[in-house]
Amino acid sequence: MRVSELVERSGVPLASIKYYLRERLLMPGAPTSATRAEYDEAHLHRLWLIKALTGLGLPIPKVRAVVAVLDEPSPSLFDALGRALSALPPYPDEADPPTDYPRARAALECLGQTYDPGYPAVAQLERALVAAERVGVGLSERKLRAYGEHVRGIAAADLAEMPTDSVQDAVEYAVLGTALHEPVIAALRRLAHQDIAARTLTPTESEA
């Protein structure tokens, strides 16, 4: 297809498409003349992915990091996933990141999980635990264990549906599912609070 059709079908403006081509986020089309190129479904799919990632708040260098994994996947799927997922927000604002995250370390030890200060999610966990503690709602060990068990169930359900036939499909599912299912979980949690509270705090209604 011509670039005009790519604009129409992707909903991405021509100026953005040209920018993505220059930045090598979008692979070049097959040249048909000095000024024209032919694009296919792979280009359309890539544009759709870039749109989804920028929509999630990823700045261009982070979109590039995800795209780089798709274009040159690591031999190991585990490494490819790790590289791509580390491009997701939230981003730490420390210029000089700490070398140890004591609260995250203690929490992961309690849950029997590997602690590696190099994982971006470890820094993210530390920040979340500090913020909760600071306003007086630090996690008790009992609550941490309950969270750990149930979050593991959620994560297992996520991984059970990850397509494994291609590294590209797995990486796309992992990146988009990690980011886009977080708000689903947050909304379901608030609704579960409401549902449980309705049953336990309003005895007359639940007995009726």
Place this chain on the structure above:
Amino acid sequence: MRVSELVERSGVPLASIKYYLRERLLMPGAPTSATRAEYDEAHLHRLWLIKALTGLGLPIPKVRAVVAVLDEPSPSLFDALGRALSALPPYPDEADPPTDYPRARAALECLGQTYDPGYPAVAQLERALVAAERVGVGLSERKLRAYGEHVRGIAAADLAEMPTDSVQDAVEYAVLGTALHEPVIAALRRLAHQDIAARTLTPTESEA
């Protein structure tokens, strides 16, 4: 204590304290002269709460909604919690909110939970489900059921630790815990993905 001590102990600048007093977010002190008033621990606690809520991104009218529940709690704890929790972000951007949320309705029916389009979390769930679907990672029924079950376990752990001796304490815990434990859950989920993937995708290492 004098207002200067309140500034010092709360870390909130005098100008903000005066603003909160004018806006009636902070209750007035006991006047000791025409220009002086005496404050106590309740004022300090309230300032700390306002700071925590604004830190979560709540605009002043939403902080006021939470504070109103603390100052005039409903006779029913369930209603008080509902009123306070509806002040939390994310806020819908529709000026004219829809009257029905079909995806959220279907999801809640599947989970056997009450569907009430008036709950802010229902609109939040609808938006999250639409966003996921739009980028091709819509929730399968199997995954929704797994999420529902485990999120319910998380919500039960939350409610088990809610203080019930005063409506005020319960409301504060519910508002702060709802908002501040969401990032903890998100970080734990990413770490659980990594932990499960390390065990299942790198057989040599896990067999070693």
